[in-house]
Amino acid sequence: MNDKIEAGCDLLVVSPHTDDAEIGLGGVMAAWAAAGRRVWALDLTRGELGSNATPEERWAEGVAAAEVLGLAGRVQLELPDGFVDATNPEHVGAVGSMLRRLRPRWVVTAPEPRRHPDHVVTPALVEKAIFHARLAAWRPDEPVHRVWGGGAPLPADTPTWQVEARFDTCPVGGEAALLVDISAHWQTKRRALDCYASQFARGDGRRATMINEPAFLEEIERRARAWGRRAGVDHAEALSGTAVPLVTDLPGEVWC
Ligand SMILES: [Zn+2]
Numbered sequence: 001m002n003d004k005i006e007a008g009c010d011l012l013v014v015s016p017h018t019d020d021a022e023i024g025l026g027g028v029m030a031a032w033a034a035a036g037r038r039v040w041a042l043d044l045t046r047g048e049l050g051s052n053a054t055p056e057e058r059w060a061e062g063v064a065a066a067e068v069l070g071l072a073g074r075v076q077l078e079l080p081d082g083f084v085d086a087t088n089p090e091h092v093g094a095v096g097s098m099l100r101r102l103r104p105r106w107v108v109t110a111p112e113p114r115r116h117p118d119h120v121v122t123p124a125l126v127e128k129a130i131f132h133a134r135l136a137a138w139r140p141d142e143p144v145h146r147v148w149g150g151g152a153p154l155p156a157d158t159p160t161w162q163v164e165a166r167f168d169t170c171p172v173g174g175e176a177a178l179l180v181d182i183s184a185h186w187q188t189k190r191r192a193l194d195c196y197a198s199q200f201a202r203g204d205g206r207r208a209t210m211i212n213e214p215a216f217l218e219e220i221e222r223r224a225r226a227w228g229r230r231a232g233v234d235h236a237e238a239l240s241g242t243a244v245p246l247v248t249d250l251p252g253e254v255w256c
Contacts, residue, residue: 008103008155009072010037014095014126015110016084016118017050018043018062018076019196023220024110024169026069026189027182027237033070034185040102041066041074044095044125045081045118051207053198063148065195068188073149075102084118086125093140095129100157108167108239115210123168133161170238172223177241179227179256183234186224193217231256 011032015021021029021041033039043062046055053061059076066074077094085091099107109126111119132138136159147154170176182189193200202212210216227236231254245251 005103005158005161007105008038008101009040010105011039012042012099012102012104012107013039013110014042014044014107014122016044016116016122017047017081018058019047019065019193019199020110020112020119022065022069022189022192022196024112025108025237026065026192027185027224027235028108028180028239029071030069030185030188030192031180031182033072034188038072039069040072040104042095042098042102043074043076044079044084044091044122046076046078047081049081050199051209052212057198058196059146061196061198065192066148068192068195070188073147073154075145075147075154078144082116082118084121084125086121086128090141090143091125092128092132094143094145095126096133096138097140097143097157098145099129099133099163100159100161101154103155103158103161105164106167107163107165108169110169112169112171114171127166130163130166133163136160165241165243167239167241167243170240174238174240176227176238177243178239179231179236180239181228181231181233181235182224182237183228186221186235189224193220 013021013025029039047058048055109123111122114120224235227238228234
């Protein structure tokens with residue numbers, strides 16, 4: 001279906017709030033960007049219900065993190081924080097419209113941890129948008145959004161788009177479909193997380209939350225070390241999904 005139209009990016013990471021992509025997949029984003037892949041982040045909401053910081057402060061933090069990770073671009077939609085709805089045609093249309101513009105080869109959602117209702121529904125919303133983006137008769141409206149792309153505008157949209165593969169970040173205790181070695185990029189992920197001072201650091205009159213206590217960042221590192229230990233490397237991130245690759249020869253990857 002994509003024979004005549006080239007992919008606009010290699011990896012698109014979709015997350016409910018600006019910072020979830022870095023929490024779940026910052027290492028993969030940094031590693032693949034460093035390898036020359038075009039990596040974009042798509043944040044579904046502005047995070048206006050967050051306990052700390054304004055949407056504008058959170059967007060500025062997200063842009064800083066994108067620069068640290070070497071992303072090609074970041075888009076933030078304005079779906080209602082706390083009320084992202086996979087059954088709402090406008091919400092599906094907002095994501096589908098961006099799929100047709102960014103034309104990603106792979107889409108990964110970053111819904112962990114799944115305490116928040118927006119996190120719970122994000123994989124289902126993206127799954128539906130991916131399905132509809134293939135349908136030429138479906139014409140979603142252009143959603144309200146803002147974009148950072150190093151000065152580059154969003155590409156024009158295409159009538160249809162078919163992604164090659166979709167994954168989610170693997171939950172703790174979940175079954176990984178892929179492990180990605182991020183050992184050489186762990187420090188870059190940490191620097192990207194440090195950009196979100198309003199979310200992960202206490203002080204300056206900030207309200208205490210579950211993610212701005214030191215144990216939260218320690219948990220992220222513990223998880224990366226645990227996946228890494230299974231693979232025999234220092235740090236790894238895990239993806240889960242139901243698709244399997246079709247191969248024609250013995251693959252060269254390490255199995256673990
Ligand atoms: Zn979130």
